[in-house]
Amino acid sequence: MGHSDCDETMGRLSLYLDRELSEEEVGEVMIHLHSCPPCEQVFDFQAELKRLVRKECCTDDAPARLRAWVRKLAVEKTEPAR
Amino acid sequence: MILLGIAMDGDFSLFERHIDALYRSALRLTRKPEDAEDLVQETYLRAYRYRSKFQPGTNEKAWLFTIMTNLFRNRLRQRPAPEDPLDEPGTDFFIYDQLRRDGMPVHLMSPEEIVVDRGFGDEVKRALEELPMAMRMVVMLVDVEDFSYKEAAAILGVKIGTVMSRLHRGRRALQKRLWEYSGRPRPSVAVGGQA
Numbered sequence: 001m002g003h004s005d006c007d008e009t010m011g012r013l014s015l016y017l018d019r020e021l022s023e024e025e026v027g028e029v030m031i032h033l034h035s036c037p038p039c040e041q042v043f044d045f046q047a048e049l050k051r052l053v054r055k056e057c058c059t060d061d062a063p064a065r066l067r068a069w070v071r072k073l074a075v076e077k078t079e080p081a082r
Numbered sequence: 083m084i085l086l087g088i089a090m091d092g093d094f095s096l097f098e099r100h101i102d103a104l105y106r107s108a109l110r111l112t113r114k115p116e117d118a119e120d121l122v123q124e125t126y127l128r129a130y131r132y133r134s135k136f137q138p139g140t141n142e143k144a145w146l147f148t149i150m151t152n153l154f155r156n157r158l159r160q161r162p163a164p165e166d167p168l169d170e171p172g173t174d175f176f177i178y179d180q181l182r183r184d185g186m187p188v189h190l191m192s193p194e195e196i197v198v199d200r201g202f203g204d205e206v207k208r209a210l211e212e213l214p215m216a217m218r219m220v221v222m223l224v225d226v227e228d229f230s231y232k233e234a235a236a237i238l239g240v241k242i243g244t245v246m247s248r249l250h251r252g253r254r255a256l257q258k259r260l261w262e263y264s265g266r267p268r269p270s271v272a273v274g275g276q277a
Contacts, residue, residue, distance in 0.1 A: 014174055014250065018224060020231055041189055045178050048226055049193040053256070056206035057226045062105035066119050070098055070126050077130040 005032050009039050015052050016043070097129055099139050100143050103227055104150055110222050111154050112197075125150040144229065148237045151219060158215065174250055176257035209259035217252030220245055225253070 009032045015021050016029050033040040062070075104125060108118035128149050128275045129136070136145055173179060181188045210218060210226075223234040224245070231249075 007243070013244075014253075018231065018249075042175060042178055045188060045193065046175055049177065049257070052193045053206055053210070053221075053225050054228075055133060056204075057110065057210060057222075059207075060102075060106040060109050062101045062122065063115075063119065066105065066122060067098075067101060069123060070101055073126055073130060074098060 006036060006039055009033065009036070010042070013043060013046060017047055092232065096138075096142050097126065097146065100146050103143065104146060107147070107222055107227065108150065108154075110207065110210055110226075111215075121150060121154060124153055128153065141233065142193075143227075144237055146234050147223065147229070151237055174253055176254050177261050180261055190273055196241070205260060205263040208262065209256050213252055213255055217248045217255060221250040221252040221256060224249055 010030055012021060012025065012029055016026065021029065033043055101122070105118060106123050108125075109115065110122040112118045112121055125146060127195045128148055132149075136142065176190060177193065181191065210221060213221060219238060220234055221227045223237060224231065229237065231242050235245045238245070
């Protein structure tokens with residue numbers, strides 16, 4: 001694997017993790033990663049980091065009070081108009 | 083319009099389904115539970131007021147987030163919040179680079195071990211809340227709420243290229259903060275190749 005393959009793959013790291021690449025491009029990235037442990041290591045680390053950010057930031061649920069308020073609003077607003 | 087009654091019944095669960103996502107995002111934006119609750123209430127009031135503009139079958143989560151981010155930006159314009167200097171050039175993998183630089187066995191370490199298992203608990207949220215607002219919104223929409231670049235661009239009313247550059251800078255800044263929280267020293271040398 002040439003160095004330029006590594007550069008090209010690294011340039012696609014975010015797009016790959018964010019699922020913004022075409023199927024064909026994903027295939028190219030995967031082929032490179034299979035044959036290049038150093039690049040694969042960076043990808044795995046960044047993928048894990050993205051999962052971590054998501055997991056850690058999804059722990060606050062709406063308070064029950066707010067939920068009840070929204071439900072009440074929905075009922076009021078969806079009553080048929082007279 | 084014949085199906086109005088049915089569509090409205092549908093709205094109820096359709097909009098309410100996203101209350102947790104809206105609330106946690108409002109928290110990241112406002113940083114205060116009271117303000118977050120207030121922002122979510124206002125978002126729902128507006129959603130119902132302009133319900134006729136919502137097209138059933140389109141992405142209602144994106145629609146609700148568009149309303150909320152617009153409301154929030156209007157609020158910010160009235161009461162601007164101070165921003166801090168986390169925004170610096172470099173690569174998208176700040177923490178990884180730092181570990182390599184320190185000679186750490188990166189292949190044996192997970193980000194969770196490095197960032198979370200150090201007794202804090204809320205450092206990822208805190209790091210996100212400390213990002214400058216434009217970056218915070220994009221990282222929140224793409225990394226936490228799983229919107230595509232295109233959806234995030236539509237929600238914020240910016241170009242996709244703007245979303246990408248804010249995401250890149252935002253992630254880097256986020257990692258920089260997490261690195262500091264992990265108790266590791268501030269880097270003395272610029273990482274990422276740029277002088």
